[in-house]
Amino acid sequence: MFWEKKFNDIIESFKNKNKYALAKMITLVENNPDDAWKIISKLPKNKSPHIIGITGSPGAGKSTMVSKLVEKYSEKNQKIGIIAVDPSSPFTGGAFLGDRIRMRTLNPENVYIRSVASRGSVGGLCDSIFDIVDVMSSYGFDKIIIETVGAGQSEIEVVYVADTILLVMSPDSGDEVQMFKAGIMEIADSYIVNKIDLQSANRFLTQLKNTLNLEYEEKHLRKIFGISAIMNKGLDEVIDWIDKHKQNLYKTNEIEDRIKRRKVRRTRSNIIRKLDYTIKDYKIEEENLFELKDNLIKKLTGGKSND
Amino acid sequence: MDRRIRVVIGKPGLDGHDRGAKVVSRALRDAGMEVIYTGIRQTPSEIIETALEEDADIIGLSILSGAHIRLCEKVIEIMKEKGLDNVPLFLGGIIPENDIPQLKKIGVTEVFGPGTSLNLISTRVKEIVLGKEV
Numbered sequence: 001m002f003w004e005k006k007f008n009d010i011i012e013s014f015k016n017k018n019k020y021a022l023a024k025m026i027t028l029v030e031n032n033p034d035d036a037w038k039i040i041s042k043l044p045k046n047k048s049p050h051i052i053g054i055t056g057s058p059g060a061g062k063s064t065m066v067s068k069l070v071e072k073y074s075e076k077n078q079k080i081g082i083i084a085v086d087p088s089s090p091f092t093g094g095a096f097l098g099d100r101i102r103m104r105t106l107n108p109e110n111v112y113i114r115s116v117a118s119r120g121s122v123g124g125l126c127d128s129i130f131d132i133v134d135v136m137s138s139y140g141f142d143k144i145i146i147e148t149v150g151a152g153q154s155e156i157e158v159v160y161v162a163d164t165i166l167l168v169m170s171p172d173s174g175d176e177v178q179m180f181k182a183g184i185m186e187i188a189d190s191y192i193v194n195k196i197d198l199q200s201a202n203r204f205l206t207q208l209k210n211t212l213n214l215e216y217e218e219k220h221l222r223k224i225f226g227i228s229a230i231m232n233k234g235l236d237e238v239i240d241w242i243d244k245h246k247q248n249l250y251k252t253n254e255i256e257d258r259i260k261r262r263k264v265r266r267t268r269s270n271i272i273r274k275l276d277y278t279i280k281d282y283k284i285e286e287e288n289l290f291e292l293k294d295n296l297i298k299k300l301t302g303g304k305s306n307d
Numbered sequence: 308m309d310r311r312i313r314v315v316i317g318k319p320g321l322d323g324h325d326r327g328a329k330v331v332s333r334a335l336r337d338a339g340m341e342v343i344y345t346g347i348r349q350t351p352s353e354i355i356e357t358a359l360e361e362d363a364d365i366i367g368l369s370i371l372s373g374a375h376i377r378l379c380e381k382v383i384e385i386m387k388e389k390g391l392d393n394v395p396l397f398l399g400g401i402i403p404e405n406d407i408p409q410l411k412k413i414g415v416t417e418v419f420g421p422g423t424s425l426n427l428i429s430t431r432v433k434e435i436v437l438g439k440e441v
Contacts, residue, residue, distance in 0.1 A: 020390065023362035031310050093311065094336035100357065101346035108356050115361055117311065117341045 003032045007039060014139065015044060019112055022139050026114055029131040033273060036131040043138040049081070050143045050246050051133060053162030055124060055184065058150040060168045061194040063102035065229040066147050070103070072239055073143060074110040081112045081141040083132060085125055087149050088117040095119075099147060112141070120276075123157030124148035127273050130266045133161060152184065159187040160265035163258060164245045166238075168192045171204040179211040189222055189245055192238060196226040221248050275300065312340040312436050315363040317354035318347045319378045320370060328369035331399060331419075331428060338429035351381040355389055363394060364436045370400040376409060383414045395435050399423070 006028055013021035025043075029036040054062050063084070070080050084099035095117035103113055114132070121127045125148060136144050148158050158165060167188035179185055191212070193205055205226050214222050223241055227234030249255040278299060282292055316332045318325050325347045332342045343361045345354055358366050366386075370378055375398065386392055395416040402410070407418050416435055419428050 020359050020362075023360055027313075027362045088341075089336065089339075092337055092339045094339045095341045096332055096336045097341060097343045097361075098346075101344065104346065104349075104353070108360075113360055115341075115343050119311070 001035065003028055003035050003039060007042070011042070017140065022112065022135070023114070025135050025139075026132055029135055030116075030126075030128045033128060033131070033270075036128065040131060040134045040138070043135065046138050046140045049137050049141045050164065050242075051146065051162045052143060052242060053146045053148065053158035053165040054168060055148040055155055055158050055165065055187075056150060056168035056192075057152050057170075057173060060150070060170045060173070061229050062147050062150060062168050063099045065168055065192065065194060065227070065235075066145055067103040067106060068229050068232060068235055069239065070106055070111055070145065072235065074107045077110065078142040079110050079140065081114070081136040081139070081144045082147065083114050083116055083129070083136070083144065084147045085116045085118055085129075085149050087151070088119050090120070093119070112136075112139075118149055121157075122154075124151060124155030125157040125161065127269055129157075129161055130262070130269070153181060154183050156183055156187050157265075160262055163249060163255065164242055165189045166192055166242075168194050169204075169208075170195045171198045171201040173204075176207055176211055179208060190238070190241060191222075191224045193224065193226045194229050196228045196233065197231060201226060221245055312433065313343065313361060313364050314340050314367060314432065315343045315345065315354065315358045315361055315365075316367045316369065317345045317349055317357070318369050319349055319351055319354055319382065320372050320374050321348060322370075322372040323347045324371055325369065327371070327399060328367075331367065331369070331425070334425035334429050335432060338433065340429070340432070351378060351385050355382065355385045355391060358386075358391060358394065359389060365395045365397065365432060367397045367399065367432070370398065370402070373401070375400065375402055376406060376413075379410055379415055380413055397432065397435070399428070 010021040010024045014025055029039055054066055056062050066082060070082065073080050086095055086097045086099060088095040097115035097117060100113050100115060116126050116132065118126045133144060146158060146162055148155055165188050167184060169191060171193060191208060193201060193208065195201065205224065208224055214224065221244060225234055225238050227238060278296060284292060314335050316328050318328050328344065332344050335342045343357065345357050368382065379398065382396065386394065396414065397417040397419065398410065398415050399419040402418055402420055410418055417431055
C-alpha cells in the first residue's frame with residue numbers, strides 16, 4: 001500500500017516525539033481516509049489528553065483566546081496540541097488558513113499548531129477530525145484544543161469530538177431571540193463573553209444569564225464568564241473551570257456517555273464520507289436519480305437492495 | 308488519496324507591506340490549494356517552524372525590503388538544518404532581475420517579479436510540487 005512506505009519512514013521519529021514526523025503523520029491520515037484506522041492502530045497508545053473544543057462566530061476572538069489560554073498552559077510546562085479549522089472553498093477546494101497569525105507568541109517547545117481545512121465537511125470541523133485527534137493523542141499531548149471554523153448557529157460537530165466545549169461570544173452578537181435558538185447555544189459547557197471591556201458587555205451578560213438560567217444545571221457545572229482575551233482578563237478563572245469540568249466528567253461518569261456518542265458519530269461520519277465519494281463517482285443526470293439510488297444501495301449492501 | 312497541496316506563505320523581515328503576500332495567497336486558494344499565511348514581520352526560523360508544523364509542500368516568501376538575498380540564505384540554511392531541504396522555496400516581491408541567478412544558485416526554485424500574472428504563479432507552484440513527486 002502507498003501509505004505504508006511513508007508510515008515506515010516516519011514512525012520511529014514519531015515515537016521519538018519529532019514534530020516533523022507528527023506533521024507528516026497527520027497529513028497521512030488526512031489524505032488516506034480509507035486507511036486512517038489501519039494507520040492509527042499501529043501507533044503507540046498514550047494516556048487520553050483532555051480534548052477542549054472552542055467554538056463561536058467569526059470575529060468573537062476564538063484564536064486570541066486560544067493563544068492566551070495556551071500561553072498559560074505552556075508556562076506550566078504542559079504540552080498542548082492545537083487544531084485550528086478553517087473553511088475550504090466549495091468551488092475550488094482551496095482554503096486560506098489564517099488562525100496561527102494570532103498565536104504567534106506561543107512557545108514552540110510546548111505547543112504544536114496544525115491548521116486544517118474543512119474539505120467539504122459542514123458543522124465546523126473536517127471529516128478527518130477524529131483521526132487527527134487520535135494521532136495527536138498518540139503523540140502525547142496533555143491537552144488538545146480544537147478551534148472550529150466559526151460559521152455560526154449550526155456549527156455543532158465539535159460536541160461529538162471534544163470532552164469540554166467553550167462557546168466564545170462577543171457582546172452585540174444579537175438579542176435574546178438568538179439565545180433561544182437551538183444549535184450552538186445548547187452544546188456549550190461554558191459560555192465565554194469576550195471583549196468584556198466593550199460598553200454593551202454588561203447588558204449582554206445579564207441577558208445571557210437570564211436566558212440560560214444555569215443555577216438549575218449543577219450536574220454539568222455550566223458557567224458564564226466575562227473575559228477580555230486581548231487584555232488578559234478573566235482567563236485564570238476559565239482555566240480553573242476547565243480543570244474542574246474535566247474532573248466532574250469523570251466523577252459523574254458522563255465521560256463514558258461522551259465517548260460513546262463520539263464513537264457513534266465517528267462511524268456515521270465514515271459511512272457518510274464513503275457514500276459521498278461513491279456518489280461523486282457517478283455521472284448524475286436528473287432523470288436517472290432513482291436508478292442512481294438503487295445502484296448506490298446495491299453497491300453499498302453488496303447487491304441486496306431492500307427498497 | 309484525497310491530496311491537497313499545502314503552501315506556507317511567509318513574510319520575513321521588517322517591512323510590513325503584505326498586500327502582495329495576501330493577493331498571492333488568495334490566488335493559490337482559488338487554484339485549489341490550502342494556504343497557510345504566517346503574517347508579517349516573521350523571522351526565518353519562525354517561518355520554517357510553521358512550514359514544519361504544517362507539513363508544507365512548498366514555501367513562498369514575499370520580500371520587498373531589498374534584503375532578499377540575505378533573508379533567503381538564512382531561510383535555506385535553517386531549512387537544511389531542520390531537514391526541510393526537499394521542500395521547494397519560491398520568492399516574490401521587489402526582486403531585481405540581476406539577483407535572480409544568485410537566488411537560484413543558493414537554492415530558490417522560482418522567483419516571481421512584480422507584474423507576474425496570478426495564473427502563472429499558481430500554475431508554476433502546482434508544477435513544482437507535483438513535478439517533485441514524479
